Amino acid sequence: MSHADIMAGSNAEADSKQYLTFYLNGEEYGVEILRVQGIQGWDTVTPIPHSPEYILGVMNLRGAIVPIIDLRKRFNMPDMDIGKTTVIIVVKTHNDDESRTIGMVTDAVSEVYSIDENALQPLPDFGGSVSSEFVKGLSTIEDKMLILLDIDRLLDIRDKLAPNSQSSAA
């Protein structure tokens, strides 16, 4: 958590940060707004061979090739067809000193809230369908529950070396 604080260079006095929230399968989720690069309507996504199912493919985002993650699939939620409100939230993730830009498919965007990070509640063991490794904590705003996501783990690059070592042996 403190790591994320430093990253975002947030206001130390209030420890409050702005979060962009979005809907996914009827629940409201939040990501740190400083990580958000943009919000994009649905566009053609080119599938990547040998990729996990939750990676829909890649998209051209102003000349950069950006992988698109289907959050519903990532969190083992039921599929939903792409609708009018479906948007891709483009975020920056940090992993081992490397930063990557990825897109997340969400049902719809909602609001921007200021959230006091010290008042976050941990995820109870049984809660929600989202596995706890992606969740920073829970927050309550206007009697609503918000699930704040830790996006750095969304794109699993742990198996990164496997295909790489194969091709370098070529």
Added chain:
Amino acid sequence: MSDDMDMSEIHDIFYEESYEGLDVMESGLLGLGIGQPDLEIVNNIFRAAHSIKGGAATFGFLPISKFTHGVETLLDQIRAQERSVSEDVIEVLLESVDSIRCMLDMFKAGNTPDEASSIELKQRIDTILALPSGVAMISASDGEVSELAETKQWTIQFFPSVDILKTGNEPLRIFNELRALGELKIVSDISKLPDIRNMEADSCYTHWILILDTDAERKRIEEVFDWVSDQADIIIECKESGIANSQAQAAPVAAALGLPSSEAESGVTAGVSSSNGKKTSSTKESGSIRVSIDKIDALLNLVGELVITQSMLARHADGAVAGNEAQGLKDGLLVLERHTRELQESAMQIRMLPIGASFSRFKRLVRDLSQKTGKKVELKLSGENTELDKTVLEKMSDPLVHLVRNSLDHGIEKPEDRLAAGKPETGTLHLSAYHEGGNIVIQVDDDGAGLNRQRILAKAIEKGIVSPSEQLSDDQINNLIFQAGFSTAEAVSDLSGRGVGMDVVRRNINDLGGRIEVSSREGVGSRFKIRLPLTLAILDGQLVKLGSDVYIFSLLSIVETVLVSPGEVRKVVGNGNVYRLRDDYIPVVRLRDAFKLRCNDSIKTYLERDGELLVVVESDGQRIGLFVDELLDQQQVVIKSLEENYKPVAGLAGATILGDGNVAMIIDVPSLIKTLDIAAITSKIEDFAA
């Protein structure tokens, strides 16, 4: 000379220039005829040696300057036609070049070279210098007054600019060098010295008048001022001869010095400063590139035109032009499109370097190798002006050395064997480069014995690379030399035969997205043909369709495309499919299966046709067929990395953005074949064929 940082940058420039100087010397020496040498070439060599000596002395690399001094003296004598050029002299000079290069390497690595290593060579030079050379013996630069040369008195007015000290030049060094030429009297003029309060410690306010009694020629004196010619007014007058010199020579020496150093030849130095040691950024890793001024001008012109087009379009957008706006906009866009394309090509051109510099290095290699092996070889070069991407050029250097060594070692026979075979005594090695169908081709031809297929096959069987029962075509046998651990040379020699060569050669070329082919006729010679892409950032692609997605093959990897009717694909034991392409059975795979694509749509499109489209690709001598739904256009695509935001994907070289803004995957054939585990499929095919 303010601090160490600056000094190390200046040192880097010195190294870079000295290495270039050595290259100039080397290629000059190799082109130098025995007996009556071409004076122009001798002058070039001399100037290069002189700059190296001067630089080394200025920056305190004394072993280099001391050693080069002897070399310079010898060259000076040749230049003055006081000494004839013999094979011996060239040999010594070439070895000196190596020795200087070696010393530079050591300094660069932070060591001080051992003087003992060059001492033997220095003695040989001294021996040559001590020999009477038929013509009068003069050791001009040592200031030993010769009887023949006339001692004259020279007056040199030296007006350095105020900033001369800041550029690392020290007048005292110049005076010391002049002193070496003869008797020197120095008169300082301090009339310009400012009041002490206004004086800056690192500015030079003094002017000098130098009176020099020497037998040296004007050129020698001018050379002393080489380093400062553009920062000082220098007037050199001869007192004794006195006649009319003043007019002609009053012009700053700079004009007379328009000749120095190798820079004059190659056009312009971009990123590298001229010899006065200005600050430039030259980090070792980043690597600089010399670009001809024509290319930069072309680029600047284009940028200029682009700006004009932009303002033209902006005018239309503002509605400032009445009448047919749409037409104006369309015209503007057309112009813009053309300029953008030209700009892209132009920018790419900057990375392109002629292959000639790389080729001329082989003159030395061939010379040394033929001496070592006692073979007579003539090296022919053609297409030296063919341009290649700098990265490709650098990575091709080692493979080419391997190929040339191989041709000399295995290919070209000994003179007596050649005569016995009814061939001219001197073998020919031909290095050529040319464009062919959007690729660069580099070819190494020799008229030697050709590949000995019986021996290759025997060796391959002995090493277990092929089984004795296998029937191989001539081509397949030829290609065995690219297998790892393969070598037919009976004795492992200094040149080749360790069996590490050819497989590495092929791997390097494949890594660059290129291909190597070998063809050979016994007794007539061999030819190695390397095809390379023009550049690494842009690829000539064949677009194919799989379902609704577009995939791209590099054109270089495609051998051919065939229409296969359904019955022609046979199933072999297990699950491998093969197709008979003329005489060979090749494994075939559906590209969608290879990529485990999840699309089920439009799979019937190819079933409705008479047959299926099979793209035959090749990598590492292995051919496979890949079924695709549809063949689309061929076009150039810019390669973009998938790793930047995702991770490397087996079978893909990257992705690109097509004209419609969509992303398409670029197929990496070598890695695709690896992921398919072709070995397993191939073994099944062999069973089938047998």
